Structures are given as C-alpha cells and as structure tokens.
Amino acid sequence: EVQLVESGGGLVQPGGSLRLSCAASGFTFSTYWMSWVRQAPGKGLEWVAKIKNDGSEKFYVDPVKGRFTISRDNAKNSLYLQMNSLRGDDTAVYYCVRGGEVVLRYWGQGTLVTVTS
Amino acid sequence: QSALTQPPSMSGSPGQSVALSCTGTSSDFGIYNRVSWYQQPPGTAPKLVIYEVSNRPSGVPDRFSGSKSGNTASLTISGLQAEDEGDYYCSSYTSTNTWVFGGGTKLTVL
Numbered sequence: 001e002v003q004l005v006e007s008g009g010g011l012v013q014p015g016g017s018l019r020l021s022c023a024a025s026g027f028t029f030s031t032y033w034m035s036w037v038r039q040a041p042g043k044g045l046e047w048v049a050k051i052k053n054d055g056s057e058k059f060y061v062d063p064v065k066g067r068f069t070i071s072r073d074n075a076k077n078s079l080y081l082q083m084n085s086l087r088g089d090d091t092a093v094y095y096c097v098r099g100g101e102v103v104l105r106y107w108g109q110g111t112l113v114t115v116t117s
Numbered sequence: 118q119s120a121l122t123q124p125p126s127m128s129g130s131p132g133q134s135v136a137l138s139c140t141g142t143s144s145d146f147g148i149y150n151r152v153s154w155y156q157q158p159p160g161t162a163p164k165l166v167i168y169e170v171s172n173r174p175s176g177v178p179d180r181f182s183g184s185k186s187g188n189t190a191s192l193t194i195s196g197l198q199a200e201d202e203g204d205y206y207c208s209s210y211t212s213t214n215t216w217v218f219g220g221g222t223k224l225t226v227l
Contacts, residue, residue, distance in 0.1 A: 035216070037163075044120070045155070045163065045206050047216035059214050095162060103153050103168040104208065104216065110162055 002026040002106045004096045009111030016086050018113060022079040022096030030054075030074035033100030036081050038092035039110070046092075049081065050100035059100075063089075086115045121145065121207055121219035128225040134195040139207030139219050146188050151210035154183060154192045157221075158203040166205075167192060194224075202226045 008020040020036070035050040049060045049070040058070055069082040079096055093110040122140040129135040139152070146152065152170045155163035165174055167183035170190065180195045190209075194201055207219040 037216075044221040045208070045218040047208070047218060050216075061215060100216075101210075102151055103165065104155075105165055105168070105174070107162045107164070 002098065004098065004106060004108030006094065006096045006108045006111035009094065009113045011114045011116065012086055013117050014087060014115055016115070017082070017084045018086065020081040020083065020094055020096075020111060020113070022108060024077045024079065024096075024098070027098070029072075029077040032098050034070075034072060034079045035097040035100045035104055036070060036079075037095045037097050037104065037107075038090075038113075039095070040089070040092040043092075047104075048094070051079070052100075083113070086113075088115050091115045121209060121217055123205075123207060123219035123222045125220070126223045126225065128227055129194075129197045130227045131197055131199065133197050134193060135197060135224065137192045137194075137205050137207075137222050137224070139190040139192070139209075141188050141190070141209055141217070143188060144212045145209040145217060146185065146190065148212050149210045150185070152183070152185055152190045153208045154181075154190075155206045155208065156201075156203055157206065163206065197226055199226050 003025045005023045036048040051070045067085045071080045095110045096108040097104045098106040150170045154167040156166045157163040166181050170185045171183040182193045204221045206221045
C-alpha cells in the first residue's frame, strides 16, 4: 500500500523558513517523480513543485520560484520542501504527491503551514 | 499559468447523472491528454478518480467517466450517490511542464 506521510508544518512568522518532509513507503520511491501541492484554507488546489526521480530536474509554480526548493533523498525514501521568505499567502495545507509527469496519483494527508505574525 | 475554469457548484438527486465541466486553453489541453479529476470529500485529502482524460484508477466505480472536446474536459457521474458529495477538481499538464488546477466544483447530492 502506498503511503505518504508529511511532517514539518507549523506556525511561522512572515519572512521565516520551514522545511517540510514526506516519508514514502509501499512503492519504489526512486523510480517516481514527486510533487508538492498546496491548498489554502477554504480554497482550491495549487500545484507547487515537482522533482524527477533522480533529482536532476525540478519545476516550480511562479509564486514560489526563488523562495522554495524541492529535494529528495532516495536512500531515505523521503521528499522535502524547503520554504524560505514565507508570506501570508503561503498559508496552506501542503500535500506530498506521487507523480509529476502523467498524473498526480497518490496523495498524503497533508501538513498545515500557517504564516502569521 | 491561469487556472482552469470550473463552475463553483452543481447539484443532483440520487440516481441522476451530473456532468462537471473544466475549461482551459490550448496550452493546457491542446498538447497533452494529461487531464485528471480529483474528488475531495470535506476534511480529507484529494483522491484521483480519472486520469489521462478518461482512464479510471482501480477501485473507482465505473459510474465515473471522463471525456474531452477541444479545450473543455468533463467528468460525468452517473447514478449519483450520497457518498459522491464533495469538491471536484480538474487538472492539466501544461506546455511548461507544470500542472494547473481548476478552481473546483462543489457537488451537492440533494
């Protein structure tokens, strides 16, 4: 069974940083693209970033370019999202998702990031 | 990248069929057939119900079907059931190797 478990969310002040993690299990992590998708409270879904299976290619949505960095450790079956210069509109539930090229197939339960002073 | 356009809300009675629409541009739908639909009941994570326009993942009832014509994709749910209630989002792969979502449709089963 595919499992994706996010962690690292919490309360952070504007301008601050946070690192999200996603522990993957139930599939061969090193063979899949992985993505992060977020959902602001009461709002719709927004794709944030994706990374190729070997980490050689990364893509981002425009609002987070230069502030967020997606990375992975295939030896640890883990995906990460380093978020810097956080703003209020980054407040959202962040989902770890398996996929990035053809389909966003499996989703974790999400971790809440709240940016507030 | 602009979001795809979905009607904010739709409703139907049990047993009826309902078709949810999703409108994009040629840069979204015109190059790839990578259109997906996600179901999100209240308080839960999204779940994939249709991928590559019309493919159904294992475990998704065949009451769910997808199609695309030009720049509009559709998700049809036939034999509507109370458990189908929730938010539905479409998504498409884009010409810039990113993903774009629609704003979501809240489906109410009357």
